[in-house]
Amino acid sequence: MEQPYFIPQPAEKFLELERPLVFFDLETTGTNVATDRIVELCAIKLHPDGRQEELYQLFNPTIPIPAEATAVHGFTNEMVAKEPTFSDKAGDLADFFCNCDLGGYNIKRFDVPMLMEEFHRQKKYPVAISEVKLVDVMAIFHNKEKRDLAGAVRFYCQRDHEGAHGAKADILATIEVLKYQLLRYDDLQPNTTFLHDFLSGGRQVDVSGKFIRNEAGDIVFNFGKHIGKRAESETDYLKWMFEGEFPVDTRMVAKRIYMNTVWKEQLRHWLAAQKVVENAALASALYATIKFGEDIFPFSTHKEGEKLTVTYLDEPPATYTFLHKDAQAILLQLLDEQLTAQQQTTEPAL
Known part of the structure; x- marks a missing residue:
């Protein structure tokens, strides 16, 4: 050569x-x-x-x-x-x-x-x-x-x-x-x-510049009727974008944001159904299990390819399957917000 x-x-x-x-x-x-x-x-x-x-x-x-x-x-x-x-x-x-x-x-x-x-x-x-x-x-x-x-x-x-x-x-x-x-x-x-x-x-998120990050770090639309709005707040618009004739990288970003909103809603319901949001000890155990990849009772995990399934060993057991690493990151964010809020409410005022 x-x-x-x-x-x-x-x-x-x-x-x-x-x-x-x-x-x-x-x-x-x-x-x-x-x-x-x-x-x-x-x-x-x-x-x-x-x-x-x-x-x-x-x-x-x-x-x-x-x-x-x-x-x-x-x-x-x-x-x-x-x-x-x-x-x-x-x-x-x-x-x-x-x-x-x-x-x-x-x-x-x-x-x-x-x-x-x-x-x-x-x-x-x-x-x-x-x-x-x-x-x-x-x-x-x-x-x-x-x-x-x-x-x-x-x-x-x-x-x-x-x-x-x-x-x-x-x-x-x-x-x-x-x-x-x-x-x-x-x-x-x-x-x-x-x-x-x-x-x-x-600030740029996609090559075409249809999405950018604002000063707070949130991904917002950079064109059209929703310019400046947080992208996750307009799921119908996101769906129109990833099903439309935009460049492939823009479609991929739009679909990723769309799926993140879907997973966030699913995880909120799952956490509420298992009453994890009410129990700091459970939330901490789940957070550590997902974050560090080591099972902590009462949670166990099973990985198959790119999919990760977590099981809450309650009666009956409850499972959730993460289809993408973004879903795991969303769960950690939700748990972190919950634990931080609980800690702030329990700390004595100075």
Whole structure:
């Protein structure tokens, strides 16, 4: 595999990485995330220890490449007719992108949503927006200098951007621009968490920006008739969103919030039915059982795959099955609120 000529070797690392960071660029059949397809993908993975990996792939997009797209990136239908489809390579691609942060040029608006749509068609989800840090070099550049990639290369690297709109040339230039941005601006920190939060302030929830966090940390709508309202308060609107034609990451966030509201209501009823809300000792035992994964009488647990079932050893026994880790977190939050309230009511006034 050809070694990119400028990527820093371990002794010259310019980023402080918490986990691998994949810089990637796509060339596609068009700009409609929902209907267009990827034609070319180039990705370079930078590891925290300085190692680097490169992945390059042409795809048969399975739909015609319009002439206007060919005019931009140069690929014709004939050139990719015998290339594998995204479906053919989805497994290897998912392994490459899994558990990584992402970097690139304009990835928030285009490349990440496009890649997620392709994975979604194959029922694979290696990119979890709630966990991934996004380093969008274009966003930093536009915030600081207001230019396109070619302008960024001229401004920061003092050279012309040769090979523009070739996926590999663009992503190599993007990494080089980021290096010079970090050298130029003293207020930029060389780690993915800071760069992710630099423009969004850590508030962005989905790539499309339909959800954000308010100052209290609550997820709120960032568009439409419910803008500014807590998302969990409008379940019908959430259902409309995840059943609608929004980008896949937005639909996934909407459904996750919706399901969290369902689980919260279920757990409140279950706790009340078992009278756990009335007994601090029971609440403490249940909290410790779920939190630390060790059964404390009168509760026992059984794990099967991703599902966790807790049983209250009463007569008759009562069970609740957690279908997702979010449901466990919700239970812990409810119990913590209950125990804190009980403690405050029993503490003597000073």
